[in-house]
Amino acid sequence: MTPHKVATTPIEGQKPGTSGLRKKTQVFMQPHYLENYIQATWNGIGGVEGKTLVLGGDGRHFNDRAAQVVLRMAAAGGAAKVIVGQNALLSTPAASHLIRKNKANGGIILSASHNPGGPDGDFGVKYNVSNGGPAPENVTKKIFKATQKIEKYHIVESQDVDLGTIGETSLGDMVIEVVDPVADYRDLMAELFDFDAIKALFADGFRVRFDAMHAITGPYASAILEDTLGAPKGSVVNATPLPDFGQGHPDPNPIWAKDLMDTMFADEAPDFGAASDGDGDRNMIVGRGIYVTPSDSLAAIAANAKLIPTYAKDMRGVARSMPTSRALDRVAEHLGIDCYETPTGWKFFGNLLDAGAASLCGEESAGTGSDHVREKDGLWAVLFWLNVLAVRKQSVAELMKEHWQTFGRNYYSRHDYEAVDAEAAQKLVDDLRDRLESLPGQDFAGLTVETADEFAYDDPVDGSRSEGQGLRIILSDGARIVLRLSGTGTEGATLRVYLERVETDPARLHDDPQDALASVIAAADAIAGINDRTGRDAPDVIT
Ligand code: G1P
Ligand code: ZN
Numbered sequence: 001m002t003p004h005k006v007a008t009t010p011i012e013g014q015k016p017g018t019s020g021l022r023k024k025t026q027v028f029m030q031p032h033y034l035e036n037y038i039q040a041t042w043n044g045i046g047g048v049e050g051k052t053l054v055l056g057g058d059g060r061h062f063n064d065r066a067a068q069v070v071l072r073m074a075a076a077g078g079a080a081k082v083i084v085g086q087n088a089l090l091s092t093p094a095a096s097h098l099i100r101k102n103k104a105n106g107g108i109i110l111s112a113s114h115n116p117g118g119p120d121g122d123f124g125v126k127y128n129v130s131n132g133g134p135a136p137e138n139v140t141k142k143i144f145k146a147t148q149k150i151e152k153y154h155i156v157e158s159q160d161v162d163l164g165t166i167g168e169t170s171l172g173d174m175v176i177e178v179v180d181p182v183a184d185y186r187d188l189m190a191e192l193f194d195f196d197a198i199k200a201l202f203a204d205g206f207r208v209r210f211d212a213m214h215a216i217t218g219p220y221a222s223a224i225l226e227d228t229l230g231a232p233k234g235s236v237v238n239a240t241p242l243p244d245f246g247q248g249h250p251d252p253n254p255i256w257a258k259d260l261m262d263t264m265f266a267d268e269a270p271d272f273g274a275a276s277d278g279d280g281d282r283n284m285i286v287g288r289g290i291y292v293t294p295s296d297s298l299a300a301i302a303a304n305a306k307l308i309p310t311y312a313k314d315m316r317g318v319a320r321s322m323p324t325s326r327a328l329d330r331v332a333e334h335l336g337i338d339c340y341e342t343p344t345g346w347k348f349f350g351n352l353l354d355a356g357a358a359s360l361c362g363e364e365s366a367g368t369g370s371d372h373v374r375e376k377d378g379l380w381a382v383l384f385w386l387n388v389l390a391v392r393k394q395s396v397a398e399l400m401k402e403h404w405q406t407f408g409r410n411y412y413s414r415h416d417y418e419a420v421d422a423e424a425a426q427k428l429v430d431d432l433r434d435r436l437e438s439l440p441g442q443d444f445a446g447l448t449v450e451t452a453d454e455f456a457y458d459d460p461v462d463g464s465r466s467e468g469q470g471l472r473i474i475l476s477d478g479a480r481i482v483l484r485l486s487g488t489g490t491e492g493a494t495l496r497v498y499l500e501r502v503e504t505d506p507a508r509l510h511d512d513p514q515d516a517l518a519s520v521i522a523a524a525d526a527i528a529g530i531n532d533r534t535g536r537d538a539p540d541v542i543t
């Protein structure tokens with residue numbers, strides 16, 4: 001087989017620091033486009049010769065075709081072996097685990113995470129490194145550079161590889177091992193959690209509803225919750241991954257998982273509800289009549305880690321992204337462990353986990369995880385909760401009530417303004433940045449600004465510095481406002497406004513976070529002129 005060299009079309013839009021490339025599916029399907037990006041990835045990582053890679057994706061439209069291209073290009077680059085999930089499927093956390101377990105050099109994950117899929121949806125390609133985590137900035141910068149000067153790519157010509165049959169096959173000199181996407185991941189979960197306790201919980205009649213949103217976690221949740229742990233058949237809904245996710249938006253939050261919310265707030269609701277996103281790394285936790293914010297879920301997980309032997313044994317520090325609520329900090333303080341504050345994006349946790357500085361970490365955007373893999377992990381968070389509930393023999397509502405009584409409650413909400421004019425959004429942030437120094441001491445909506453800065457992160461492990469990671473305004477009354485522009489949106493700009501206020505008096509706990517946050521919301525608008533500058537009178541999405 002002779003490698004082919006083909007003239008290329010440009011790759012546009014990858015940002016230097018972002019892990020992977022996310023684009024409209026149609027863009028990825030243009031002639032040579034995916035090939036160029038894969039070649040740029042190979043070039044950026046110093047080639048794939050002699051390397052072992054893991055490959056899989058979330059099953060969205062073009063997943064199967066793209067996997068064949070990656071295999072042909074891995075073969076052309078001289079890779080020794082590619083481990084592929086059957087039918088090119090792997091959840092993101094399962095891919096991370098396979099990279100680690102097999103000591104692979106890295107892996108390609110085909111996914112645009114929680115973005116809609118299908119011919120008119122989004123597609124994405126992400127490269128993960130040998131620790132199983134997203135490529136760090138020094139690698140993504142090299143890949144970015146390579147996208148800018150790519151002139152040719154190498155690909156072998158061949159028939160499609162049969163990815164439907166588990167076992168070993170080859171492409172030229174390259175070995176291809178097709179593996180069950182679920183088996184190794186399920187074994188890992190069984191090592192981490194007390195499966196007998198969860199089995200007993202289900203045997204006792206505890207009812208769970210897991211909404212896989214027609215995405216990748218369907219097979220994982222069915223195999224683990226139903227087949228292994230004995231939850232009744234039908235506990236996992238929307239369990240078959242579809243190329244367009246059933247026309248849905250596979251993002252587990254109260255808006256996109258509204259069916260689940262309705263079920264959990266209805267009479268006869270199950271005891272526990274959960275959902276995961278397109279590629280299986282995000283999670284949503286909801287009890288009967290109570291939605292648990294991701295920030296609260298992270299704090300509750302940390303507070304209850306002592307009930308799970310794997311984590312009780314060796315609890316290091318914890319970490320959260322900067323915009324995530326400070327509920328976790330209160331737990332860490334109580335436990336006497338370190339709490340790290342990192343920029344948005346999972347890749348920043350990798351160093352802390354690798355160095356053994358943190359055991360648990362999470363983001364307000366429904367990502368929670370631990371040192372078991374180097375990605376956030378949706379089903380892991382669900383199993384953690386189930387294990388805790390099995391030990392505490394409490395409802396989600398009782399557990400959270402006790403949590404807030406012990407640690408105080410950090411009311412929290414994120415307001416997203418989507419597809420905003422990119423220039424207007426940038427100007428809003430730039431102008432506010434210019435005024436940050438003048439804010440302390442000023443009053444807005446009855447709150448006084450204490451400090452205001454732009455977040456920068458000095459990585460305690462490798463000493464690297466990441467600047468421009470969000471504007472942060474701390475106010476009186478335990479309030480905080482954070483503003484940043486999304487790095488993952490694909491249309492115009494998305495402005496994210498993160499609002500938080502702490503209540504430590506149990507007598508003053510509110511039911512609706514938006515009420516509790518009213519003054520913080522008003523202060524944010526007064527400070528940044530959000531409504532005026534975005535031309536919107538309300539956010540598009542409130543979580
Ligand atoms: C969003 C989330 C962030 C998460 C990322 C990838 O990024 O806010 O927490 O790590 O997706 O899932 P953003 O669009 O805000 O840049
Ligand atoms: Zn995801």
